[in-house]
Amino acid sequence: MKTLQDSLVELIRRTSAELPDDVQRGILAALAQEQKGTIAQSAMQLIERNIALAKQKSQPICQDTGSILFYVEGPVGLDQIAFAETACAAVKLATQKGHLRQNSVDSLTGKNDGTNLGPGSPTLHFHQHRSPEVQVRLVLKGGGCENVGAQYSLPHEKLMADRDLAGCRKAILDAVWQAQGKGCGPGILGVCIGGDRATGYEYSKQQLLRRLDDRNPNPDLDRLEQDILHTANQLGIGPMGFGGRTTLLGVKACAANRLPASYFVSVSYMCWAYRRQGVTLGPSGEIQQWLY
Amino acid sequence: MTQLTAPFAESKIRALEVGDPVEITGVLFTGRDAVHKYLAQGGALPSGVNLRDGILYHCGPVVLKDEHGQWKVVAAGPTTSIREEPYQAQIIEQFGLRGVIGKGGMGERTLAACRAHGCAYLHAVGGAAQVLAECVRAVRNVYLLEKFGSPEAIWELEVERFPVVVTMDAHGGSLHREVLAASQAELAKRL
Known part of the structure; x- marks a missing residue:
């Protein structure tokens, strides 16, 4: 378990301090888009400097090291209880080392015991697969972007949004407009059409495990993703809401079945500090490969 | 680039306009959700915290103690300010904040309070925790640490050339109001 714990601490450290390559490329492309001499361009320059500095100093890109979301895929028979205990120990240690902020507060008493452990923290999602491999993905999602997430129930009278893809488009663009710069744009949207209120948000977050440069294999969803990205970047909200050309870096959407009575559109907004990393673990829990 | 150095006199603040890039040198006090609620409900300012002609920073930093027992700021970017909207105007007026x-x-x-009392809203780049932590020269003190926990405590930070942009000035100007309206109009054309 010591090796697994070390691997998970390293996963947390690297996720907190280094953006994956696909996100870095997206940010560089966005920086090149902004007009010279604008405050949007200087914000993007500062972001670029910050990314390099965090990596060099091995310190958190953002002080809000966020909700700690583990996604674990493993074979039948993986001891999930032992894994969860080791993950908790790794989170506690990573907090002591300053890779994570003391970021978890008892909602009733307001107490922060400084460990990042408690009901719901960290969050672990386990999935079985028919392969002996164990893959662990981690997303650190800050509170600013989490707060601008939104869930719409269609039809939506005020938005004139019906229960179809055109209605979904209106809801998603409304979420982008409502967010303005409050979620630390340029942002990345994870979207789920359908599901219930809980699974809708859950699946929308899982979309954030996709690479920024991938394309949706479903042509309808792919068209929706490209359309939202293109349209959002014409709104002039820009980096940090300063005005400018890049409001979103990407849109990732999925669909889940729904009840006849329900039609939810759930939007999770991820900030530019899109901290997502993953590892494939070897038989003793050692890191074999980085996934992003 | 405007250099804003302590003391943060009202005249210096009133000279700032929306869109001005500014670098701040002096002392900042952090304060976020718990501090705003506490002060707005009549909580006493800890002795040593002087907000008059001061700048309040919406920030919950990552701070560690080094081997000599000294606090060291590891990461220190801004948090989302709108959550303090129910309290901010009162706190600007009551404690004489300048920024x-x-x-x-x-x-x-908040915009009206900035205008009435000579205060400005200074926007730091969200998520830029390392670049901003580099500007922190020293942690002078910490207050309410036990009560509120590290991210919500009041940290007294000495900063040098801390980069911000004026997005709400003391003349009633707000970049946020402008971008909100302009983006709403652009969105309406595309629905």
């Missing part, structure tokens, strides 16, 4: 640093902008009540 509020945060991200994402604030609403009409």
Whole structure:
């Protein structure tokens, strides 16, 4: 378990301090888009400097090291209880080392015991697969972007949004407009059409495990993703809401079945500090490969 | 680039306009959700915290103690300010703030308080925790640490050339109001 714990601490450290390559490329492309001499361009320059500095100093890109979301895929028979205990120990240690902020507060008493452990923290999602491999993905999602997430129930009278893809488009663009710069744009949207209120948000977050440069294999969803990205970047909200050309870096959407009575559109907004990393673990829990 | 150095006199603040890039040198006090609620409900300012002609920073830093027992700021970017909208105007007036640093902008009540009392909203780049932590020269003190926990405590930070942009000035100007309206109009054309 010591090796697994070390691997998970390293996963947390690297996720907190280094953006994956696909996100870095997206940010560089966005920086090149902004007009010279604008405050949007200087914000993007500062972001670029910050990314390099965090990596060099091995310190958190953002002080809000966020909700700690583990996604674990493993074979039948993986001891999930032992894994969860080791993950908790790794989170506690990573907090002591300053890779994570003391970021978890008892909602009733307001107490922060400084460990990042408690009901719901960290969050672990386990999935079985028919392969002996164990893959662990981690997303650190800050509170600013989490707060601008939104869930719409269609039809939506005020938005004139019906229960179809055109209605979904209106809801998603409304979420982008409502967010303005409050979620630390340029942002990345994870979207789920359908599901219930809980699974809708859950699946929308899982979309954030996709690479920024991938394309949706479903042509309808792919068209929706490209359309939202293109349209959002014409709104002039820009980096940090300063005005400018890049409001979103990407849109990732999925669909889940729904009840006849329900039609939810759930939007999770991820900030530019899109901290997502993953590892494939070897038989003793050692890191074999980085996934992003 | 405007250099704003302590003391943060009202005249210096009133000279700032929306869109001005500014670098701040002097002392900042952090304060976020718990501090705003506490002060707005009549909580006493800890002795040693002087907000008059001061700048309040919406920030919950990552701070560690080094081997000599000294506090060291590891990461220190801004948090979203709009959550303090119910309290900010009162706190600007009551404590005589000259500046509020945060991200994402604030609403009409804060904007009116900036105008009435000579304060400005100074936008730092969200998520830029390392670049901003580099500007922190020293942690002078910490207050309410036990009560509120590290991210919500009041940290007294000495900063040098801390980069911000004025997005709400003391003349009633707000970049956030402008971008909100302009983006709404652009969105309407595309629905």
